[in-house]
Amino acid sequence: DAKTTQPNSMESNEEEPVHLPCNHSTISGTDYIHWYRQLPSQGPEYVIHGLTSNVNNRMASLAIAEDRKSSTLILHRATLRDAAVYYCILRDRVFQGAQKLVFGQGTRLTINP
Amino acid sequence: NAGVMQNPRHLVRRRGQEARLRCSPMKGHSHVYWYRQLPEEGLKFMVYLQKENIIDESGMPKERFSAEFPKEGPSILRIQQVVRGDSAAYFCASSLQGTDGYTFGSGTRLTVV
Numbered sequence: 238d239a240k241t242t243q244p245n246s247m248e249s250n251e252e253e254p255v256h257l258p259c260n261h262s263t264i265s266g267t268d269y270i271h272w273y274r275q276l277p278s279q280g281p282e283y284v285i286h287g288l289t290s291n292v293n294n295r296m297a298s299l300a301i302a303e304d305r306k307s308s309t310l311i312l313h314r315a316t317l318r319d320a321a322v323y324y325c326i327l328r329d330r331v332f333q334g335a336q337k338l339v340f341g342q343g344t345r346l347t348i349n350p
Numbered sequence: 351n352a353g354v355m356q357n358p359r360h361l362v363r364r365r366g367q368e369a370r371l372r373c374s375p376m377k378g379h380s381h382v383y384w385y386r387q388l389p390e391e392g393l394k395f396m397v398y399l400q401k402e403n404i405i406d407e408s409g410m411p412k413e414r415f416s417a418e419f420p421k422e423g424p425s426i427l428r429i430q431q432v433v434r435g436d437s438a439a440y441f442c443a444s445s446l447q448g449t450d451g452y453t454f455g456s457g458t459r460l461t462v463v
Contacts, residue, residue, distance in 0.1 A: 271451070280354075280441045280454030281393065337383060337406060338443075338452060340393040 241325045246345045249315050257310040257344055259325030264305050269328050271338065272299065272310050274321040281324065281340075284310065320348045354444050354455035355424075362461045363432045371427040371458045375444030382425045383443045383452065384417060393441065399425060432462045 242260040249255045261270065272284040285292055285299045287308075292299040298311040312319055324343040328336070355374040363369050375382050384396040398406040399419035410417065414432075419425040429436055439459050443452035 273452075275393075280443070280457050281452075282454065283451040286451065336381075337395050337398050339395060340385075342392050 243344045248347045250349045255312040255315045257323050260307045262306045270308050271326045273324045276321045315348050317348050354453050356455035356458050360459050369429040369432050371440050372424045373442030374424040379444035381445045382419050384427050385441045387439045434462045437462045
């Protein structure tokens with residue numbers, strides 16, 4: 238699986254937008270960009286994924302750079318419940334054996350009240 | 351539609367005993383993944399199973415650990431002769447197809463005393 242690079246930690250304030258960056262300079266053409274998050278004492282939770290175009294869902298938005306070497310997860314209005322570790326993961330859709338998710342260290346997001 | 355169910359939530363075993371962790375995937379999901387998370391560390395892939403088949407066990411320790419996903423019933427992660435270093439949170443995830451997003455369970459927290 239291609240490698241991603243994320244900041245170890247970030248901090249933001251409640252009700253403000255949060256932009257979580259991810260670098261993936263070795264991304265291949267068939268890699269999807271997935272984001273998961275893990276709240277304290279819980280299992281990871283799917284957030285969003287995309288290939289080339291920006292994506293929106295009820296939880297977040299995903300902005301993908303034109304060259305696909307980086308992406309940004311956007312939480313439009315952070316709440317205390319968004320405090321978690323956020324993982325950016327590349328996943329190849331082509332090869333049967335590459336279907337497992339490989340988690341890095343992620344970004345620990347702290348939200349201040 | 352219940353999510354991924356893991357039981358027990360907490361398991362305490364003495365050194366040398368066996369631990370059996372169960373995972374019932376979401377209804378209709380035939381792909382199951384097991385991950386381990388040591389205290390203050392990231393999630394490490396262990397094994398990927400489809401019904402009655404082990405697809406990828408590259409993350410499984412060579413000794414004492416085994417996994418199965420029978421035609422009927424939950425997936426089982428079995429740890430024989432547990433040691434203190436096995437103390438961790440074990441998460442199970444399932445997906446409809448191997449390329450879909452994962453749904454994780456709440457985990458089993460194993461403590462070896």
